[in-house]
Amino acid sequence: MQHIPALWHNPETHLARHLPDHPILYFSPRVLHQTAERFLSGFPGLVTYAVKANPHQAVLSNLVAAGVSAFDVASPGEMAAVRAASPTAVMHYNNPVRSEAEIQAGIDYAVSSWSVDELDELDKLADVPRSCEIAVRFALPVSGAAYDFGSKFGATPEKAVELLKQVEEMGWTPSLCFHPGTQCEDPHAWVKYIREAGQICKDAGVRIARLNVGGGFAANRDGVAPDLEQFFYAIADAVEESFGSDLPALICEPGRAMVSEAFTLAARIKGIRQEGEVVFLNDGIYGGLVDIRDMGLPGRVYVVAGDGIHRSAAAKPRVVFGPTCDSLDRLPDGLPLAQDTQVGDYVLFPGLGAYSSAMSTQFNGYGLSDVATVIELGGSGPDAR
Known part of the structure; x- marks a missing residue:
């Protein structure tokens, strides 16, 4: 029984x-469903959950039930956890440094989107199906977060231009991604990144399919719920300003703000x-x-x-x-x-x-x-x- x-x-x-x-x-599953609905109805694009924040099966299965269909994974262990919660979930593998065994696991789990921030890492993805998306991850010296993720991952804008050209030349679907840092309380951090993304695309002469604006959305720490909608509006306005009529589809990957x-x-x-x-x-x-x-x-x-x-x-x-x-x-x-x-x-x-x-x-x-x-x-x- x-x-x-x-x-x-x-x-x-x-x-x-x-x-x-x-x-x-x-x-409280009820609270998690409410938060998921806030992202799904408010963010102007695809909402993916960053599994690293809390990989508990109750969290993953409740997010699937709430309508979240895509997940940001950083390891084969997280891929297995997502697949246990949903046999059809879409997985994005945005940890840009991987071993050969991890790459093969991503292929076996049918990961549909990958990220890179170095040419050597792009070369390691040679066996990834050309039907997949590869997002070039770039980093900027942007303040506003509790701590900066750009100190570990992310190409300079100049390197991102060359990587984006390579991704397109090698036959994958080209995209861009970034992460403003955890517990980011300043919407201008996203605005600055999005403007730079528009410039990278212009310099590379590449039209990207999607722009992943990362996670970093702030959670409630002082008893005052963050105004997530303010961030959603700022992101949408900045994308329109930076890309004009040639808008890429948007992706976000909340972890802390989703489950906290x-x-x-x-x-x-x-x-x-x-x-x-x-x-x-x-x-x-x-x-x-x-x-x-x-x-x-x-x-x-x-x-x-x-x-x-x-x-x-x-x-x-x-x-x-x-x-x-x-x-x-x-x-x-x-x-x-x-x-x-x-x-x-x-x-x-x-x-x-x-x-x-x-x-x-x-x-x-x-x-x-x-x-x-x-x-x-x-x-x-x-x-x-």
């Missing part, structure tokens, strides 16, 4: 019932020291809180007692350590927690669907592996199941 996991009303209900002593991610808000992470307080100044959790930077180490403290965090009721005292900043024996297992200082916080309480971190379970390790025997499904996220008490 098929096992159907329990569906809980909210995280507080589950915590009060089970008092788990391990960190848990609470997943659909999950809340709950970690339990193991100990409190130094008159409440220092808190120890059962999760940390080697687990589901790794992204906080890189992105900084979130603007939303709640403390919930064992009965599911939120602690309501004024918050004060704390030093927070994870559970491992490594002293580096420490969040950026100043995490605000309610003053009446006690050992055994739970700290809830909303918006941790991206790069939490995907990057969690099992160092010291700790880690994030449990996912519970809920209807709502961010409830205020132990409502009925």
Whole structure:
């Protein structure tokens, strides 16, 4: 008989019932569907999900059910995960450095779009069917993101011109792609990239089939939902300005912004020291809180007692350590927690669907592996199941 996991009303209900002593991610399919619909109805082109943000099968299958039909993959493992969720999903392989075995896996999985940023990498794709698209990935010194992806991948505009010519001469469908960097909060970053894409096409004398504007769309970190539509409008206007009547089709590949808000992470307080100044959790930077180490403290965090009721005292900043024996297992200082916080309480971190379970390790025997499904996220008490 098929096992159907329990569906809980909210995280507080589950915590009060089970008092788990391990960190848990609470997943709301409803929220994920709402976010997917926002991209599908608002972005003026094809929406592909960046699997790296969260490859959990529940995420992939729910995105397929929501209407997402294309996925950005970076490895054969991600290809297999996508294929398990959908036998007909379209896959774009935009990690531009690949081994021979990885290239063959992409061919075997019928990847339809590939990217390159060096001539040597283009030569390695000789066996890729000429029916496929190859997008030249370029990079610019653009600010506005939490950190820059262009420091690792991306040709200069001058090299992109030559690569684009080569792609067309070798018989593939030529396209361009870029990535403005993660958690990018400035629409002008896309505008600058799109204008440069138009110039690259002019200099190369090549008409591209599609322009992939990447991911990087910001997720909610401070309690204020980002105005994604503002970015969609800026992208559409910039493409029309840069390409005129010869418009390429558009692609985006959201990861963080797609999945982040659909999950809340709950970690339990193991100990409190130094008159409440220092808190120890059962999760940390080697687990589901790794992204906080890189992105900084979130603007939303709640403390919930064992009965599911939120602690309501004024918050004060704390030093927070994870559970491992490594002293580096420490969040950026100043995490605000309610003053009446006690050992055994739970700290809830909303918006941790991206790069939490995907990057969690099992160092010291700790880690994030449990996912519970809920209807709502961010409830205020132990409502009925």
